[in-house]
Every structure is written in C-alpha cells, then in structure tokens.
Amino acid sequence: MFDGNWRTAVDRGLTPIGVSLRRTGVTADMVTITGIVMAAGAAAAIATGYLRLGFLLLVLTGIPDALDGAVAKASGTSSLRGAFLDSVSDRLSDALLFGGIAWYLADTEPGHVMMLPVAVMSLAMLVSYQRAKAESLGYEAKGGIMERAERFIVLGFGLLFSEVLIWTLWVMVVLTSVTAVQRFVKVWRQASDSRPEQPRPRHGARRAARARATRSRAAVRVAARRERLRNRPSGP
Numbered sequence: 001m002f003d004g005n006w007r008t009a010v011d012r013g014l015t016p017i018g019v020s021l022r023r024t025g026v027t028a029d030m031v032t033i034t035g036i037v038m039a040a041g042a043a044a045a046i047a048t049g050y051l052r053l054g055f056l057l058l059v060l061t062g063i064p065d066a067l068d069g070a071v072a073k074a075s076g077t078s079s080l081r082g083a084f085l086d087s088v089s090d091r092l093s094d095a096l097l098f099g100g101i102a103w104y105l106a107d108t109e110p111g112h113v114m115m116l117p118v119a120v121m122s123l124a125m126l127v128s129y130q131r132a133k134a135e136s137l138g139y140e141a142k143g144g145i146m147e148r149a150e151r152f153i154v155l156g157f158g159l160l161f162s163e164v165l166i167w168t169l170w171v172m173v174v175l176t177s178v179t180a181v182q183r184f185v186k187v188w189r190q191a192s193d194s195r196p197e198q199p200r201p202r203h204g205a206r207r208a209a210r211a212r213a214t215r216s217r218a219a220v221r222v223a224a225r226r227e228r229l230r231n232r233p234s235g236p
Helices: 007-023 028-047 051-075 080-108 115-136 148-160 162-194 203-230
Strands: none
Touching (some): 007 051, 028 051, 028 080, 051 148, 080 115, 115 148, 115 162, 148 162
C-alpha cells in the first residue's frame, strides 16, 4: 500500500539528503549495513525486555532503509548488486526483529504465544517471495494491505504500548495473510491473461488428423515395398 501511494513522493523528498550524504563520502552499502546493525540492536533490546528502547532503534532502523536508495541514485551507483544487497538486508532485518520479539514472549508469556511473531515473519517472507518470483517471470506483484512499511508501523505501535503487543501481532498475522492472498490473485490474473488457453480441437478434427496420419504411414510402407522390389536382384 505504501509503495503504491507514497513511495515516489518519499523518494523524491529524500533525494537532497542522499546527495548530501554522498558528498561526505557515505556509500549506499554503508547505509544498508548501518540499517542491519540498528535492526540487530533493536532485536537485542526487545529480547531483553527493553521494548521502548527497541521502539527507538526500530525507528532508527527505518532511516537507513529509506536512505540507501537515495544515496545510490545520488552517486550514480544503482546496480543489481546493490538491489540484491538491499533486498537481503530487508529480509535479515525482519528476521532479527521478529526473532527478538519471539525471544521476549518466550520469557514472559505462557504457552505458544511466542509462535505469533514466527507466523508473522513466515508470512512476510512469503509476501516477499511472491513479489520476487513474479518480477522474475515478468509480472508485477507490488501492493497489498500490509507491506513492509505497514508492518514496521504496526510493530512500532505494539512496542510503544506493550499492553497490546500480542493483539498487534494477531492483527499483523491476519493482514499479512490477506496481503499474501491479494498478491497471489494479482499475479494469477496476469499470468492467465498473458497465456490464453488454446481451443481444443473438435472430435471431427481429431478424427481427420488421425486419418491423415494413418494414410501417411501407409504411403510410407508402400513406397518402401516398391523400393525393395526395384532393388531385388534379377535371376540368373
């Protein structure tokens, strides 16, 4: 939802910041790695029960995530390598954050509540895979009610108000599941439209094709028999 409505405007607004950072010698890879370090710090804070500190570091994690593309464009170094690193760092950051929440819930909540962040992380990976696979096949799979930016916002709300953290995770499970279904349907329709089903031949056409094939085989056998008769050696 964020990518479809505000991503272009946000990127345009971050361009001057990217230019300024590039002038100081900061590279896009450095910004991306800083985001991973911030995510690891947020995960450690959350796992040890410092949820407000985890919220602060989560906000700081979002800043490098938004700026690495702007720095790459400002330096003219946008590349497939950089896009690959950015995508991997996003998945790693998600795993660290939800792993930290799972660790925290395992220490503070009974039963299997700790599986909630694991479920959110698994669904988030599915949503990400759908987009990556669709784009590799030439389709477009952006969109959905809860993409990565929305997950960060909702997760931040749960960390800031820890009393509703578990309910927040349930909301994320439901909305991320809806997003996965939305993307699947979107790509399925594109794939169906790009490969229209070929009409099946009628029974008469199939019979005619079989008859032509039979006549062709018979003609081949007759020609082979005539050739053998012509090449048969004559008697003494």
